[in-house]
Amino acid sequence: MSETGRHADVPEETLPSGRDGAHGDVATRENPFADPGLPPHEHRxxxxxxxxxxxxxxxxxxxxxxxxxxxxxxxxxxxxxxxxxxxxxxxxxxxxxxxxxxxxxxxxxxxxxxxxxxxxxxxxxxxxxxxxxxxxxxxxxxxxxxxxxxxxxxxxxxxxxxxxxxxxxxxxxxxxxxxxxxxxxxxxGPLPEKKLRTTGWKKGIRLVNQSTNLPLRPEDIAVGSLTFAKPEGLEEDDHEFHSKIAKDALMLVRIQPQNIKDKQELEWSHEGIVAYSKICTHVGCPISLYEQQTHHVLCPCHQSTFDLSDGGRVIFGPAGHALPQLHITVKDGYLEAVSDFAEPVGPSFWERG
Known part of the structure; x- marks a missing residue:
């Protein structure tokens, strides 16, 4: 007799089954592999x-x-x-x-x-x-x-x-x-403390031409030219050179004194030579484009434009603050700083007063 025939003669209730009721399904000819349900719970x-x-x-x-x-x-x-x-x-x-x-x-x-x-x-x-x-x-x-x-x-x-x-x-x-x-x-990183408020400039520090590495004299700055400077003693082989020049970078232009509109700018200059931070007050890009007829400098990153004949104020672009000016004078025939910048250089930050 075939396997199918034998099953036909056996009542369904005699087939193997799992737990009935809520514990599992009953195995039948049509569903011989029914869910057996959960085993009895064992207490820990x-x-x-x-x-x-x-x-x-x-x-x-x-x-x-x-x-x-x-x-x-x-x-x-x-x-x-x-x-x-x-x-x-x-x-x-x-x-x-x-x-x-x-x-x-x-x-x-x-x-x-x-x-x-x-x-x-x-x-x-x-x-x-x-x-x-x-x-x-x-x-x-x-x-x-x-x-x-x-x-x-x-x-x-x-x-x-x-x-x-x-x-x-x-x-x-x-x-x-x-x-x-x-x-x-x-x-x-290290806590900034007062590092964002101070630079390498202080009273008596000479201005050094960043290209020639020589101290600058007033006669070295021609009307309409743009000169980049750094503090005396800051050398390129210094392991902290890049972190320091990021705050100390300076640009100098010579403007006819009668064309300077801002009173403080005139007082802080020498014979029309004005010194401003080279670091843009937007995101810190170095400013390098100067238009001698308008005395405007342009940041190449986001086109912030500053007027160097009017206190370095912003006249266009996303920068939020004027460029900080460095008070300079002449001693023994060389240009030198009178003090540090009056305000933090570079991008605006939460401590800026």
């Missing part, structure tokens, strides 16, 4: 032994406390270890003590939060399996109410309200670990 030791539950609670709390201590250690590392301190760590070799301390403490802080959460979920939170048939995306009011009820029940079973030790230490760990990110902001 923490579910039946309160001492075991307390041990798990203390273990979770310990993870969170260690995370807090590691975060404090992360912050303390910035104070304890200088940035140039090198240590030997096997098998890594010679590495930065600061980087090693930061990586170790932050790794422990994050690991302990994760380990504590996992141990809490596996040993103390409810692990009863809940099966629910699929339903349409648009939930009925009854379904929504059931979801909220399930959520409240799950929140109650998590023990957040009853197990205060876990809750408090978890909140402490989560509150402290973001401080690591705040401290990491310190690595964006």
């Amino acid at each position: 030791i923490q579910d039946i032994d309160e001492k075991a539950a307390k041990r798990s609670e203390r273990t979770v709390a310990l993870f969170f406390v260690v995370s807090m201590l590691a975060t404090i250690g992360f912050i303390a590392s910035y104070v304890i270890f200088p940035i140039d301190k090198i240590i030997y760590v096997w098998p890594l070799g010679h590495i930065s003590a600061l980087n090693f301390a930061l990586g170790l403490t932050l790794g422990v802080a994050l690991f302990c939060i994760g380990a504590g959460a996992v141990h809490w979920a596996r040993t103390l939170m409810s692990d009863v399996e809940v099966a629910q048939e699929r339903h349409p995306i648009e939930a009925e009011p009854e379904v929504k109410a059931k979801v909220m009820a399930d959520f409240r029940e799950g929140a109650a079973e998590s023990g957040m309200g009853r197990r205060k030790l876990i809750r408090n230490t978890m909140f402490g760990a989560l509150a402290l670990v973001p401080l690591s990110g705040v401290v990491l902001l310190r690595d964006l």
Whole structure:
């Protein structure tokens, strides 16, 4: 007799079946591989032994406390270890003590939060399996109410309200670990302090031609010409040359004194020689285009235009401030600075008064 024939003589209820009712589907000839349903729930030791539950609670709390201590250690590392301190760590070799301390403490802080959460979920939170048939995306009011009820029940079973030790230490760990990110902001660079307000110019510093590297005399500046200068003593082989010239770069033009409109500009000049910062006040591009008939200088990046006969004020473009002027004079036949710029050079920034 064929296999099909044999099955035809056997009642459906005698075929192998899974759990009936809410636990699974009944196997039939048409569906011999039915869903067997969920296995019987097995209680954990923490579910039946309160001492075991307390041990798990203390273990979770310990993870969170260690995370807090590691975060404090992360912050303390910035104070304890200088940035140039090198240590030997096997098998890594010679590495930065600061980087090693930061990586170790932050790794422990994050690991302990994760380990504590996992141990809490596996040993103390409810692990009863809940099966629910699929339903349409648009939930009925009854379904929504059931979801909220399930959520409240799950929140109650998590023990957040009853197990205060876990809750408090978890909140402490989560509150402290973001401080690591705040401290990491310190690595964006050194604090500016007053570096944005000061340059290499000060009283008695001679103006040096940036092309010839020779001190400038008044007769070296011709009417209608544009000359670039730097402070005396600033050399191109200086390892800080580029960071310093970005603030110290100077341009000089000679204008007939009767054509200078701004009173302070006239007082800060010498025989019509005016000195202005070469750095555009928009985004810091170097200004290099001069129109001698109008006494205008143009920034090639975004076409900001400044009038050097009227206090370096902006007459066109996105720049928000006039070019800072350097007060100059002549001593022993050479041009020199009387003081630093009266205001910060370059782009506008939040401290500009």
